[in-house]
Amino acid sequence: MTFFIYDSFSREKKKFEPINSNNIRIYACGPTVYSYAHIGNARMSVVTDLLVRVLKTIYSNVKFVSNITDIDDKIIEASISSGKKIQDITEKFHEIYNNEMKSLGVNKPDVQPKATDHINEMIEMIKSLVEKNAAYVVDQHVLFDVSKYKYYGKLSRRTKEEQIAGSRVEVADYKKNPEDFILWKPSKKNEPSWNSPWGEGRPGWHIECSAMSEKCLGTPFDIHCGGVDLRFPHHENEIAQSCSLIGNDCKPDKFSKYWFHNGFVTVNGEKMSKSIGNIQLVNDILKKYSGNVIRLSLLSSHYRQPMDWSEKILDQSKKTLMRFNKTLEENGVKKKDNNIMKNQHMSEFLEALYDDLNTPKALAVLNGWFEKLKKKDLPNDLIVHLIESAINILGLNLKEEKNNSENVINENKKKVIEKMIEDRQIARQNKDFKKADEIRDKLKKMNILIDDTTEGTKWILND
């Protein structure tokens, strides 16, 4: 089967034809680690994780690199305002980020390079750009000369004229062209700095991704991922830097063959911002919902669509997962089909994902299998195995979900719950339904849901 990818450079859906099918290479711009991850970071992470998982169903060798930005103005600000060391901040939030993403079912990238480990590579790259006359030095700054790269603006489809007309920011006087951007800048005192041919300083933001993708993957690579907001200027500048190393007329696809941009997450229709105070931190959402619920919520709309985040989505996903869970619990697979991935029903599911990661459609196929299970249209074993496999491809981990729920409750609390259920059972037998319902309400307040079945009363933690 063939994977189709929407390439946001050409703005069309394309057949995915890897540069080397034995070695698929993907790069994603990772987070700046100065604070907890928000749901927008999570969307990018979950969606690229799915992309990698889906490609792995076709190609045996997929290498995924996603960086950590650990030197940046925002980090310096965070350091000044908190009085903490920069490294303490970045190490802390790097670890938190990885843990949070893990709980969302995101596999760790094969390589997770840090910007500060690649300063030398960046300096070398900047040196080459200066030698090639693609960059110039002014007062210890090194700037990329946009006029020297033929295809500048092709990714975001912007012309220089438009940018000048719409510029909202005053242009620094050392720039030759208003859209020239910083490759290297001097550090102020107390700011982190590295020695360079242009004096003590630090790199601009864009150069790190050019340096790290080159080092970890080599160019050209297959897919470059990131949020749409990075399309301009970040990705545009990455192309300019990386391609200018080859030549001023080097085509953008010599850097990355396809561009993959995920849509924005808003909250109540607005962008998340500190001033509005509507930033949805993964850390906070995880206090109320499991990582699986968050993951399914993020996958319930197509990755390129804008997504307005709300608790409604979470509640809906939670119900869906409870349904999945129940079905799988009640129906174990006895005989596994080794060729499940080649099963015609599975193909229908995969086709949806191979169509530019159409997760809503894939979920609809999955729901269709539940219908077949009820109607007994297919052998029970096969359907349940299909469901299990599909859930697995989506990166949802229902077993973990269940274990978590059991682990949260300690033995003492378990005993209390079981005693209450027993008391309720006695009350019911005595037709004292008022008492029985009171106990049920009490349990509900403890976040315990009960279920009277023919095999007795079952309970689950409603997390």
Place this chain on the structure above:
RNA sequence: GGUGCGGUGGCGGAGAGGCUACGCACCGGCCUGCAAAGCCGAGUACACCGGUUCGAAUCCGGUCCGCACCUCCA
């Protein structure tokens, strides 16, 4: 001002010229002491105005509205 994306039933959300998307909620029924869950069933839709067509939610033109980017941003 420029560049993109989008407006689908109560809500979420695919599809994309003729065929029930799907899920949640709601309503009716079964089951239950009652719930919950589950099962069976019904309903509701393509922003607006023109055009093309035998036929348009889907194509074309226009209008309105929303969001994002152009400054650090996922």
